[in-house]
Amino acid sequence: MTAKANDIKWPEIFSLGALNVSVVISWIAYHEYQPILLENFSFDHLSDFLIVSKAIILVMIPALAGLLADYLLGKNGKFFTLFTVGIGATAMIFMIVASVIGAGPVGALKPFLPYMIILWLISMNLFISPAYSMIEAFAPAQKLPIVMGFLFLVTELVYALEPLVVGLVQFFGDTLTFIVGGILISASGYFFHKISSDEVISRKKELLEAKTKPQSFISYVAILVVGLALGIGKAFLVEYIPASFETTFPDIGNAGSYISFGLLGFSAILAFAISKKVAIWNTQKVLSASLIIMGVGVLVLLLSSSLSVSIAGGIITAIGFSTLNISGLPFA
Structure with a gap:
């Protein structure tokens, strides 16, 4: 090249x-x-x-x-x-x-x-x-995380x-x-x-x-799993948090929506800030770590009955969602 x-x-x-x-x-x-x-x-x-x-x-x-x-x-x-x-x-x-x-x-x-x-x-x-x-x-391919960091920033x-x-x-x-x-x-x-x-x-x-080499069935499954994980992360940040906070913590009113928007903004800025670092790291390791981090965040959100713990779960989910976005496309 x-x-x-x-x-x-x-x-x-x-x-x-x-x-x-x-x-x-x-x-x-x-x-x-x-x-x-x-x-x-x-x-x-x-x-x-x-x-x-x-x-x-x-x-x-x-x-x-x-x-x-x-x-x-x-x-x-x-x-x-x-x-x-x-x-x-x-x-x-x-x-x-x-x-x-x-x-x-x-x-x-x-x-x-x-x-x-x-x-x-x-x-x-x-x-x-x-x-x-x-x-x-x-x-x-090795610079795609930088590109995704920028696109994710402006979109989110x-x-x-x-x-x-x-x-x-x-x-x-x-x-x-x-x-x-x-x-x-x-x-x-x-x-x-x-x-x-x-x-x-x-x-x-x-x-x-x-692209003449046929891909294995496992390759397609892996890509679908990444896409599904991205969808789940977005759903929890955009849909679950506002609805859950409104019913579980009624005292905060509609603040759940603003927490959701804040987490999206945090996720976007984080992705852009670390995209150059992610570009030199092992993509599969970053992807695996992202899935684990986001999974932990989602579990915290599902199991927590405390506002502060739920917000922490949202932050963890946003971090995993951020790195998953900038490593997912290079992996695919």
Whole structure:
């Protein structure tokens, strides 16, 4: 590998970070307005259906999109075809939903709202998987923890600042929020596409062509376990802590939500701070230690009846979640 190929492609990584921020803000807006829209448009009965649909889409579409993007790259060298379709469709659906909201519950477009929500969920997951799969072409494997440290920092800080984002979303109102969401996604997607150099595309194609050795079943299981662990860690930090603290420690009111956001912010900053160190450590050892640390933190959260001990369990979980995020991709 040449010295140039051994460099981290920071312009591409910054553009991916901007795309990621746009996606996170869009998800926050979706979670804020979906129940409101369903109620205002008398689609409350579709709430459970949309929850199940979202789960299925989040599991299936990113994997299928990644496979299809690799297939298109290998066949005709056009890696960004699916990415462009996903970005364009998402931006268009944002605008259509804004039009539906603007017309109101009595508008002729009302019946299309549930279909637009489903199509939006699909299109959002069409482009993010191919975009993330470019990371391996942005940096050599041994420097991927540094890249993940930066991406994890910007992503989780936005999640940690969710109360501010929600306040901004509420200030804009539903129609303007969806218009701004469409602009953010299309603009960040455009710059990500344009900034990605021919050198990066060629590197991605070379890496794809080099992956001819079949992987063992255990390899796939290990990757799935890491993905599952990341999901569990995020669920405990984002969902379990606010709900558990609210019921177990009612005296603190809604402080559990702020503790959750604080732990996410701490996890993001820690990941960025130690990413250079993790890059020179043994990835599998870091991964194993991360799983153990996070497992201990989760157990403490589940078994504790003390506020201070529960907060300590949250901090331990956040530490394990942090190192797991920056070591998981290099391991995969």
